[in-house]
Structure formats: C-alpha cells, structure tokens
Amino acid sequence: MIPFSIQLGTFALSLATWGLPFDASTHGPAVDRHLLLNLWIILGLAALAHLILLVGLIARRRAEATSWHVEYLPLAALAILFAFLTIRAERLWAAARYTGADLSALQVQVVGEQFAWYFRYPGTDYTFGVTKPQLVDAGAGNPLGIDPADNHGADDIVTSELVLPANREVDLRINSLDVIHGFSVPEMRLKQNAVPGMTIHIHFTPKVPGTYAILCTQVCGMGHYRMNANLRVLPAEKFAAWLTAKQKAVQR
C-alpha cells in the first residue's frame, strides 16, 4: 500500500502539470512551459468571464452601458495577450520545424502500415537502400520491400521498436505504405502524420533513458487503436552495443 501522503503528493503534482505525461525530450520542457502558461491563462480568462457574467446577473439593475471603453479596452488587452502567445508559440515552432536536423544526427526511417510501425536504420554505409512496394513481404522478413538489387539495402536494419541513444539528435524520415497514419510519441511531445507518397522529416533529441509509447493518432482502420510500438531510449554506450549486435545479425 502506497502511503497516503505520497498518493496525495503525486496527485498534486499531476494537477500542477494538468496530467501531462513525463517529458523525456530536450525540446519538451519549453513546450510544456508554454502549454501550461496557455492553460493557466485560459483558465483565468474563463473564470473571469464567468465571474463578470454572474456579478452582472446578481447586481441591482442599472441603466444600460453606452461607453465604448467597455468594449475596446478589454478587446485591445485580449489582442495583445493573443499576439504575445502567438509570437511565443511561433518561435518554438520555428525552432522545432523551420530547419532540418544537424548533419550529425542519427538517421532513422519510420514507416507506418496497417497496423504496425517499422523503423529502419541505414547500417554501416549510412545510406538507405531502395525500396519497392511490389517487394513488400512481411512474411518473408522484408516488411518494407527493400530491393536486394541495391547494395545500400543489404546492411539496413529493420526493427519493430524504435531504439535511440539519449542526448543525440535524431532525424526521423516518416512515411507510410498504405493510408495516412499519425506518428505520435506523447512523452517526447512529438506528432507528425505519416502520409503515403510523402517523406516528412522531423528531428528531436531524446533525453531521459526509458521505454515510451509510440501511438498511431490518425484513424487508419480497424486496428488503429492497437497500432503502436515502444520507443526505447538507451544511454549512448548501450545503444552502440545494441546497434553493433543488430548490424552483426544483418551481415550474417
């Protein structure tokens, strides 16, 4: 039985963070701060508006207001507030999305299909091999249709869990074989649709080692709710060992 004080403590903590899950990425805390700022502001505004409504209903009748100040002053204040939030948000968005990943970032391909996520690492040649949809055959161990005629593909590693090193930037190239899926990692504050016919890059740096959920967040069929995978973030040396083992397995 967990002591009551600890239960109360975790409850208070989850209230303070509005139930947000653990934040395990480097860009996440800034996003969380901005999100929480937004939530507290709108909570305040909602309370204020309801207070004005209630007081106005309860107070004694008075002649109707004709002054335009009651309209334009609050409106100007709200405009400034929303502009402030927009600028703050756009700066965070620009930092996350306007530029691509650093050239030294770890390259991983993310592929969605009904109803699984696959992850591909380019292997020792740092180059992804060509894939062809007609070669896709999950039963034969080639779920992404890597073309054996292309040498670059021979050392590619395909996994069903995403394993990443902590504190290194990752460049994800996301696409889909069939329909639109939503690649989402709540604990990394990441979401990007996987769209067939497109390759979309997002980049981020996982910080805290651990196991996190990867979900599908775009309805894609009857198995949508169970289309998920684990993201395992490892300390750098453990990741290196994992990658070496995988590379050996591919080369054999």
Next chain:
Amino acid sequence: MAHRKTKGGATVSFRRYLFSTNHRVIGVQYLVLALVSVTIGTLLSLLMRIHLVWPDYIVPFHGPILPEDYLALVTIHGTIMLFFVLTTAPQSGFGNLILPSQIGARRMAFPVANAISFWLTATALLILLSSTFVPGGSAISGWTAYPPFSAIASAGPGQGFGMDMWLASIAVFAIAGTIGAINTLVTIIKLRCEGMTWDRIPLTVWGWFTAALLSVIAFSVLLAALLLLFCDRHAGTSFFVPTGDLVNGVIHAAGHPGNGSPLLWLHLFWFFGHPEVYIAILPGMGLTSMLLANFSRRRVFAYRMMIFTTLLIGFLGILLWGHHMFVAGLNPYAASAFAVSTMAIAIPASAKVLSWLVTVWRSRPRYTTAMLFSLGFVSLFITGGLTGPVLAQPILDEYLHNTFFVVAHFHLIMAMAGIFGLFAATYYWFPLMSGRFMSERLGRLHFWTTIVGAYATFLPMHLTGLMGEPRHYAQLIGVPNAAGHLLAGTLPLNRFITWSAIFLATAQLLFFANLIHSLYRGKIAPPNPWQATTLEWHPALHPNAPFETSDGRIVVYRQPCEYLATAGEELILPQWRSDGIPNIKPE
C-alpha cells in the same frame, strides 16, 4: 399553421403537410428530421462511451462491439450530428420557420426549391442510415474521410459499399445545402419589407445570412472533392492516391501517370470543414444576442459592431482551414501563417462575448428557460472557445492534435453551444409554432441538468487529452506495449465521463416530455408572449391570425431590441410600431 379546413380529409393534408412548399411546414419538417437525427446520434455516442470503459458489454440484438463497429459508430455519429443536426436544425429548420417573418416576408424566395431541398436532405439521411445494412457496414474513416483510407475499398470493412453510400449521402446533402443557402440569401436580399434596412435586420438573420454565404462557398468545394474521391474509387483516377500505394497487399495506381496526393483532399475537405463549424454556430450566436437583449430589456450592446463581427468571423472562417493540418505534412511556414489567421478570429469572437456580457450587465433579466439556455450558450462559448487559441498554436497542436483535448474543444463550442442555441430557440419560438408555452418548470430542470451534464462530460476530456488519449481508439483496455499503460491511466476519468454522458443523455428525456406535454397541454400563449421586438411576433404573423387576412402591410420603423424605461413603467418598441406599446406583464 392555421390553414383553412378543407374537405377531402387525409389526402389533402398529406399533400399539404408532407409535400408542402410553405416555409413554416418545411421548417418543422427539418426540425423533426433533426430531432430524429440527434436521437440516433446520441444513442450512437452512448454506445461508444460504454464500449470504451466496459468493452465486454454486449449490445442487444447486435453482439459485442468490434473495433470496426466502433469506428462505424464514430463515423456515423460525427456525420449525423454535424450535417443532419447542427447544420440542418439552426440553418434550415429555424431558418425556414422564422427567417422570413423576421424580415417581414411571407415566404421564402423559392418555395419549390425549398421543398426539394428538404426532400434531398431527407434522402441523404436515409442513404446514410441504410449504409449500416450493406455488406461490410457503414464507412469507418471518420467524418473527415481521409484518403487513401477512404479511396480504397480494401482498406477496411465499411470502406466498400458503405463508403460509397457515405459519399452519396454527403453529396446529396451538399446539393440540398447549396439550394437552401441560395434560397436564404435571395430571401434576405430581395424580400425584406419596407423599412427593413441592413442595420435593422435582427442579428439572427445576420447569422443565417453569413452561414448561407459560407454554405454556398464551402458546400460547392466539398461537392467537387466528393466527386474527385468518387472518381478515385471507381473511375481509375488518382487525385488522392499516390503511385505505388500498397493497401492490403494490393498496389494501387501502379503504372498510373498521375501521382495523387492525400493532402489535396485535406485542403479541399477542410476548406469546407472549417466554415462548416461556423455554419453550425453562427445562427446560435445571433439568437443569443437577441434573446439576451430581449430578456434583459436592453439594446444589444454595439449592434453595428455585432453585425460587423458576424461577417468578419465568416470571412476569416474561410482563411484558416490549414489549422487542421499542422501535423499533416503541411509546410511549416504555412502552419505559421494559418496560426496567425486562426488567432485573429479570437478578436471578433471576443468582441461577441464582450457584447453579451455588457448587454446583461446589471440588467436583472427575466429568467425564462430560453434565457437560461442563452446564458448557457454564453458560458459554453467562453469555455469551449478559449481552448481554440491554444489549439491554434502549431507547437501546442503538435501535442494536442487528435487527442481528446480537441474532442472536448469542439464538443463544447460547436456541439454543446450549438445545441444550447437550439434549445433556446425551441423554448422561445414554441409559442409561435403551437400557440402554447412549453412548461417553464420542466424547462428549468432540463436546463440545469443539461448544463451540469455537459460540463461533467466534456471538461474531463481536456484532461484525458492532456494525458495523451487519442481519438478514434476502439479500446483503452488490453492494448499492448507502453501505449497500453498510457491509455489505462485515463480509465478512471473515462469512467466518470461515460457516467456523465449517460446522465446528460437521460436528462434530454425531460425535453421530450416537455415537448409532447406542451404540444397538447401547454399554457395558451398570448400574442407576443415574451414582449419581443422582432417581426416574427407581429400580430398579423401570429399562428392564430387567419392566414388569408394577414396581408396587411408590414413596415419597420426601428432597430430590434429598443425599450424605454420611464418611471415605474416599461415601454417596448417593436420594430413594426411607430409608437411604443406598454409592456404588459403576462403574470
């Protein structure tokens, strides 16, 4: 409607009421259709809520809810509520019933087109509902029907014939909606009575006008998109399907010269989809302004500003569809631009709220049920609206997109506020339709249970969304991996939400009871029972006024909602009176 009694009995009244071209009859027909739809839509949502927290529940006459059943429930619930309730009831239902009278007209501009529009809408509903019974069942791709999922029959059960029927239903609805919108626009532009200048038009009419403008623009684009999707499904085109798309082991559009893009559908769909939510809510916003003013005996604060903001919301409403696509593969710079246009709409929306707050400020209003629901509308509009700017910021939407936070947002602002507008309209205009009041005691009980139920259902959804619960998940229990842990964490709150939803739905029985009871037993209403100032309460337009003799000239002398308070006595100044009449309190 007081028609002269005609001999010939059943067949005559059958013709008169079923295939009527009278705008009031058509308005009632739309409202009945919406009432049927909202009942079905609510029952579907209850099945969803129950399945989410008690997945082993066996539905009588059906069996367990399979994942594809759940998605069909989501799809039909969303489609039915948005199109056949939130668009149909305010715009077509009350639009037909009240709009002509409010501008001093005796009919809609095109009565036959009006009847055709209704029967097309009814056909669309029938097609949608009967898709349940075709092989594979109803479509399962949600009301947004993103391709390639919606373009390829083998992408899931329901994506075959069920999807075709969904397309047919929405296409017919779009045609009906466009006809209805043109009818509304022409009526407002051409049939206003003498003295009804643009700045004297009630804000409800401005709501219908703006919504109709949006309908013409939005539905025509939707219709084009539906046609393209149909061609992708059956004519071998690939507007939305990229080359080499591999669905269920089959390669589609192989060797096709065209390389389609699913994003094209998203652009077309949301170009329709965002204005659609304003089509649903604008008439309610107009009505709220009018009712708050009338029951507060106050002018609408900043009337011209309210007209302007209505039009501005409509105009901005067609410029911000991209906020549905921040994480869909949109250029990140475009996301920034759409974020700004979306944030901009917060300004006219805030101006509306300020006007409502100022209008009722220290007014000691009369708390009729219609007034309560209007105040509820204001509350829900504030609570649901404030999360809009949060979702408009791409970096925050990246986390919140397609979570229950979004579900909470649009259910409060569009569904609940929209429904509150409809309830206010029903309680307010019931005497006009039937000559009787609805029961105020039952009405008050209905209001309080409904607003408590609405908040209890939709406020906690913000939290499960923040916890990371995605939309469209058929199950939260028994999901493998770390995801299962994340989803299971939302279960206690989700159980609470389900109980609240059951409470909210049950409370609506009060409304049905009130409706039926009052239709036969309701207190007889005098002419203009709310002491209103707008033309639909003109004595010549009263339901008990003989139809044939009611062709006296109607002239408008002033803006709506003008009242004079002299010492101890109130004077209401209806739009049709050159002089004021004393406010005779009904009690």
